[in-house]
Amino acid sequence: MAVRNLEQFCGKFHALLSAGPEISRLIAEGRILMGELVSRTEWFGDVLRKILFDREFSESQRPGIWPNEITLYRSLDRSFMILCYIWGPHESDVIHDHGSWGIIGSFMRPVGERKYRRMDDGRKEGYAELEESSSIILQPGETTHVLPLNKGIHKMENFGDDMAVTINIYGPNIRKGYVQFFSPERKSVSRIYPPRYLKEALAVRILGVMSAPWSEEILQRVQTSDLPDYIKKEGEISLSKLKSG
Ligand SMILES: [Fe+2]
Incomplete structure (x- = not known):
């Protein structure tokens, strides 16, 4: 049966991870589950109620790099976490990488994603050359994914006049503490800390x-x-x- 809410999504994701899948299978099956979750909106009312009225929930939020990020769930065994990003009209993030695999689902409104390939060997401190490798628009219910470090350099954008929401799931960090921000114009890369x-x-x-x-x-x-x-x-x-x- 398809996932209908966050609790079922967490349960199914735990089951998927406990089978110890290869990364390609984890991403493929995880994207199906995420697609099911972000195709339904009923469960999101509980999230908004928690943000507004649940003190314990708001106090459990850790300030992160991205101010529009809300942590919805952290698994006790640290195998994954689920985040929600609420985007204002025409808001985008900065080109960045990740310390883990991740699956991103578009929820409610279309969002854009540009992926980049790193062209330099990473040996020169602060220097990076990027080439855009794809640009897509995710309709509500559609998903994309990232892999750790240079295999997941991307930028998300809400190009519309309305607000948008994405639901993201990330695995454990293989690189802890920071993410890297890239500027293709300046050919630069910098570590950004929470x-x-x-x-x-x-x-x-x-x-x-x-x-x-x-x-x-x-x-x-x-x-x-x-x-x-x-x-x-x-x-x-x-x-x-x-x-x-
Ligand atoms: Fe990202």
């Missing part, structure tokens, strides 16, 4: 361009601290900038 890690990342970055007597000492301390690996990676970049600068 608010909870942004301050540490900014502190480490500024140390890389301040050749103060304490800059290197603080950056060395970052490397031996219990800060997350991605902040240490920022530290390495800042240290090499200091040394070359």
Whole structure:
């Protein structure tokens, strides 16, 4: 029987994942389930009620990179999470990658997706060359997917005069802590952190361009601290900038 609501979608997705499918099968079957979920709108009233009236639900929301993102479900075993994005008229995101696989369903209004291929080898810090590989319009009930890192560089856009909604499901991150934003015009790429890690990342970055007597000492301390690996990676970049600068 087709999925009729979020609870059934979660149940079926758990069952799909517990069979340990290959990624191609996971995406193909997951897209069918997502297509079923976003073809029905009845269940969405409960989501809106929760956003507006359920304090526990609103307090459980973590500030993320995208302000229009609402977390609908996190599986206890961390195998997937379901997010909702509410898009204003003519709103789009920035070209970005992902740390995990993901399936995106268009809900209520058409949304656009452009996919990009990375052309450089990624060795030059901050540099990226992209080529657009596809551009599609997803009608309500239709889905698209992304894969981790360079296999999932894309941009979503609500090109209409009305608001739009997408429902997204993502797997566990193989790269934690940040996403990358790309600018094809500037041929640049940058790591973007959610608010909870942004301050540490900014502190480490500024140390890389301040050749103060304490800059290197603080950056060395970052490397031996219990800060997350991605902040240490920022530290390495800042240290090499200091040394070359
Ligand atoms: Fe995305």
